[in-house]
Amino acid sequence: MDKEKILVIDDEPDMLRGCQKFLEAAGYAVVVTESGETGIALFETENPDLVIVDLKMPRVDGMAVLQNIMARDQEAIVIVFTGYGTIESAVKAIRAGAFDFVRKPFDPDAFLIVIERALKLRRVRLENSALKQMLDTRFRFENIIGNSEAITQVFDLMRKISDIDANVLITGESGTGKELVAQCIHANSKRSHKPFVPLNCGGLPEPLIESEIFGHTKGAFTDAKQNRVGLIEHAKGGTFFLDEIGELPMPLQVKFLRVLEDHKIRRLGSNQEIEIDIRLISATNQNIEALIGEGRFREDLFYRLNTFEIHLPPLRERQGDIQLLAHHFLNHFAETSEKAVQGISTEAMDVLCEYTYPGNVRELMHVMERAVALSEEGREITPDLFPKPIGGSLGIETQTKGHLKARVAEFEKHIIQDVLKKHAGNITHAAKELGLTRDGLIKKMARLKMR
Known part of the structure; x- marks a missing residue:
């Protein structure tokens, strides 16, 4: 040094x-x-x-x-x-x-x-x-890979609204990159010098969400041993990102509506109002209008959230981008693993382009990470390095037909198994790599009936 x-x-x-x-x-x-x-x-x-x-x-x-x-x-x-x-x-x-x-x-x-x-x-x-x-480098607009018409329209809208201090709702299937888009909007806004604070509404047990968002005072509940500042206060002057907003419990939807109207919060257990200055970006992979029809989401909150809506297309609608993304992930994982890989064979690229990717960009990223890990030094990526749903021979048996939700569930299970194996079964470390809380990963594993 x-x-x-x-x-x-x-x-x-x-x-x-x-x-x-x-x-x-x-x-x-x-x-x-x-x-x-x-x-x-x-x-x-x-x-x-x-x-x-x-x-x-x-x-x-x-x-x-x-x-x-x-x-x-x-x-x-x-x-x-x-x-x-x-x-x-x-x-x-x-x-x-x-x-x-x-x-x-x-x-x-x-x-x-x-x-x-x-x-x-x-x-x-x-x-x-x-x-x-x-x-600043990572979250430039040009660092979101793609030149298909579908993603170009997204770029154009992001550029127009980044400096407009209004709420944004990002919609799209799991794995399409909603948090990355939120980070890019923040990094290119006038709030970029202030914090970007994310929270996954589906990753916490319901009783903890209110305390996590709004904070609490000492004695507000049994385990409240001291005052705690909520995440929304930590985002002061910056951007608060609520992922999986459709999972926000109804009582908190009412409270959040008041926050957006009055720009004030109360910590759990306190009557004191605290003024806040944030930009709210939220995201969901659910049909919010369907949730409204089922009585599970407030219509007035929905209109407050989506001053601007950005819909991220699934990867199957971005066919022109698959090659770009595949080469990007290849270069990234080859560099991080310090392995010399000679590119992707024509046959392998054809296989990648023909697949429908129920797990979207996240699935393609894990496919390329796996392929680089299994590849031999100085050789091309070939189809046999891909998991079976894509056409390889080194993956576990995976269903290739049936309902989309079932296919996504199988893919998620496969990814979780790979990451858990990488971290020798350590759930905390695996959850961190997957971008989940420990409780969120445990809940997801239970839902997928994983031991």
């Missing part, structure tokens, strides 16, 4: 040498100069993690150096040296953006503590910047 670099600027040669020796002994890379002008130039060429500058210097003093550096990089971390007679100037330097000041002659232990605090802030800022860059 590279040493963190500190630039020290001081016009006193003895102080400069002593400081350099001290910091190098502490494990840092050190660059020094006696000139403020040279220090500004070194900031550009050396890209230090921390700058330490004396306030009192001839020609270009420490305050000028600080102001110049902060103008070039507002995230720069600067500590100023000050003598006993320049405390007032040190306070002005902090107001101008300095992290802290250190009095001369410095106490070694105290000096190191200030430096470590400053560098800790530097690390956090670098990590946050890297994370933001990764998220």
